[in-house]
Amino acid sequence: MICCLNPDCQNPQNLDGKEFCQSCNTPLIPLLRNRFRVIRVLSDEGGFGRTYLSEDTDKLNECCVIKQLAPKFQGTWSQKKAMQLFSEEAKLLQELGEHPQIPTLLAYFEQDNCLYLVQQFIDGNNLLKELQLRKSYRDWDLQSILLDLLPILKFIHSRGVIHRDIKPENIIRRKTDGRLTLIDFGSSKQLTAKIQKKSGTSIGSHGYSAIEQIRDGKAYPASDLFGLGATCFHLLTGISPFQLWMEYGYSWVKNWQDYLRCPLSHELAQIIDKLLQIDIQHRYQWADEVIRDLSKHYTHLLAPASNSFLPTSAKKVDFYPQKYFLIRNLVLIVGTIVFLGLGEFGYRKFDQLQMVIFSSLHPLQRSKPNSEVVLYQPPQKHVERVGLLKTISMKNDLVSSIAISSDNKTIASSGKNLIKLWNMNTGQQISVLKGHTQKVNVVAISPDGKTLVSGSDDYTIKIWKLSTKKVIHTLNIHTDVVHAVAISKDGKTLVSASDDKTIKVWNLGTGKLIRTLKGHSYWVRSVAISPNNFTLASGSFDKTIKLWNLTQEKPIHTLTPNSQTVTSLAFSPDGKILASASRDRKIKLWNIGTGKEIRTLAGQDNNVTSLAFSHDGKTLVSGNRNCMECDYSIKSNIKLWDVATGEELAPFTKNTNTVTSLAFSADGKILVSGEENNKIKVWRFSR
Structure with a gap:
């Protein structure tokens, strides 16, 4: 059967081989985007389109769900609002689809004046x-x-x-x-x-x-x-x-x-x-x-929905979900019969009993006879290289990004629509910079410590003079959210990246646009400039990394690390190695000269949000998202890696929330992390 895509069609099902709908005479589309075969209507979206059950021919006809937006009244507020919500839904699925209990976004495209969103089909x-x-x-x-x-x-x-x-x-x-x-x-x-x-x-x-x-x-x-x-x-x-x-x-x-x-x-x-x-x-x-x-x-806490969220050692645990649910149902049935005549007392006792039974059956607690199941085993190689010096807590604000001044005295943090400056020694707030109208996603401080740059959801970049705490320039050429900025080592060049799919190169001193780099096909969320001041790396939701010469408009290399979004990039101090992180929970090291992969760092459990090299280039630090579904004995949301071997070094023994940003002090002795729980932590770092 082939389904008519006219949202007003009263009888959309048609026999294969038909060119026009038997009901409304609309031309039939055998494959949307030459890939998706629409089978039948799942639901109607009230005149704005329909939701269809479909098959993905690129994945052995695997089932998927296609949501269609086909508003009738072009140019109206309702149509614009519907398009906005539809686009936001696609972005959210792209962002949230990493969770095993949220459908994954498979595609988002326009065809024949309709928008289509393709997502994972949940059978149940x-x-x-x-x-x-x-x-x-x-x-x-x-x-x-x-x-x-x-x-x-x-x-x-x-x-x-x-x-x-x-x-x-x-x-x-x-x-x-x-x-x-x-x-x-x-x-x-x-x-x-x-x-x-x-x-x-x-x-x-x-x-x-x-x-x-x-x-x-x-x-x-x-x-x-x-x-x-x-x-x-x-x-x-x-x-x-x-x-x-x-x-x-x-x-x-x-x-x-x-x-x-x-x-x-x-x-x-x-x-x-x-x-x-x-x-x-x-x-x-x-x-x-x-x-x-x-x-x-x-006490019957559920196991993670997917063991891909567990460390490698935990994946050795045997999972028997079907057997577990059969035993669970059997316990409920038998228990109900036994305690039926015992009233409220029996009900409460049975409630306690089934908790004990379920806990003993729980996959994460079950082990083989005479053996012990280890859910998380930290690396044996342990050297105390990091110690917590202080924690800066703030109320009613976010920590989306941090930066440290070159004199090691000031920390800048971005949050809602504000930038806050902190005394790194005392942890006291120095001042608040106001000017953005929406969330500030990223901050950076120039190598001479005189200038601060911020990028925001309001589509603008602001350049601030730190001595006066005033805006020098407001750059408003981007047409979408700005998520990443980077300043060259010589302090002359500013690079910004946006959800408008472009990278812009600016003169930091004058605020003038030098050139626009186009090449990514989706949002650009991470950028890094090599210490040589000429090489730029950019990471995108199009699942690629591009290397650019800042004096040219075409990329030198396109690296395809995997099939997942690139989340963070960092250059080694000598500029020879690029570290990248992506949503498949892998960190990769790249040879900048050849554009070839050097190695993949093993043992990464959660999504990486930020990367930073130590000043000698021997250690890579990664900040990770908190895995809320996992039950580790140690939650290491900051990890240290040996660049030469790719092995994990000393795990943090202190709990940390999701890390949003990492920055080293100019002398390399201090590491600062921004966390999702509205905290900034200052760490002593020893080489």
Whole structure:
């Protein structure tokens, strides 16, 4: 069969070989982009397009989902808003698809005046369908669901994203392993975006969406948690919150327990009650808080959704998901029969018993007889090379990037729409630089310590004079977000990279544009300038690294490290080696002279966010994302690597959150890290 792509077609299914739709006479497209075969309609998007089940002919006809945007009213506010949300959904899937419980973006393109977004197909039932099949959920079912979903919400919230439409239809249980997957990020927004742009605008589903989202068009992590609470209510009662909202507004929330069909433990009832608080101030603010309260009473913590998130040693653990779920269901059935006549006492005792049994069956805790399972074993080679000197904490701000002045006295950090300067010796704030209107993604300080450069979500680059704390130049030629800047060793040249797919070379002193480098086909998120002041490296979401001569407009080499986005680049002090990191959790070293790979550094567990070479070039430091699904005995989000051998050196023994940026002091004795938990850490570094 071949499916008609006219979103208004009443009968889109056609026999193979037909050139025109039998229903609407629209020309039929056998393969979208010469690759995707559309099979049937999955859902209608209210006049803006449809969602289709499709096959990817480049992947042995593997199933995928194609979302179509075909707005009817060109040039209207609704059409522009729909296109904006559609583009944002593609960007979010690109960003968030690294999580094993979020669909991966496969393609995003325009064809025949329609936009198409292709994503991974999740084979399974959503929770609404599951509720219709099984009819009821009990206490322990909800605990498992919460512990499976909360880490996903923690993951997206830590990256500045709110889903805004948490409900049973948007949660699918995979057939392969029984884990939950969160879908439909079409309503998502960046936390830092201006969500309310038009009076009365709200996105979400009535009954599941929090009052601040429906009434004011504003959403926060706590808004997603309300949706999670409403989802739990629906599963426990079988009653749609939408129906209650239509009849009672939000008043039903105050007496939600009156609708329960089965007893609920006091602990879980308290948690759901706090999730469903109408007043956001009284609600849980972060997923971590809910996980902490659940963990006090429920010890059956779920394994990571994919063992690709585990270290190599942990992958040796035997996983038997199907056997696990069969045993789990058997325990539930037998236990229910045994304790049926024992009332609330029996119910509570059985709840405790099944926790103990599930904990003993848990894959991460199971080991072979007379053997010990090791989840994380740090390298045997250990030398204490790094020590924490101080931690700088800030309230209500982010640390997206850091830089150190050449006199080793000042740290610059970027955050929301501000740049903050700190005394590196005392940790005290010196001043705040105001000028950007949106999030500041990156900061850099010139080698002479006189100039600071910042790049922002507001599409601009600002050049500041540090002595006066004033803006010298505002560069506003980029047409999209600026994520990366670099200053040459001689302090004469500034390079910037943007989501507009271009790299721009500037005269730092005058702020004049020298040239624009074009060659990447997607967002450019990382740049580095060699110490020789002539060679530039750029990394992009198009999964390539390009080497440029700064005096020319064409790249010297194009390096293809892997099939994943390039996240960070760094040159060695002698300029002979380039280090790159990408989303396949690999760090590679490249010979700049030949453009050939030297080696891949082994043992990387998480995505790398930043790289920095020590001043002697013998050690590479990597900053990593926190793997929230993993349960390591040591969480090393900063790692040291021997450049000559590629081996990991001393792991950090102190816990660190996701590292957003790394910088060495001019003398190489101090390492500074910016973290996602609003902290800057200053470390002593010894060679």
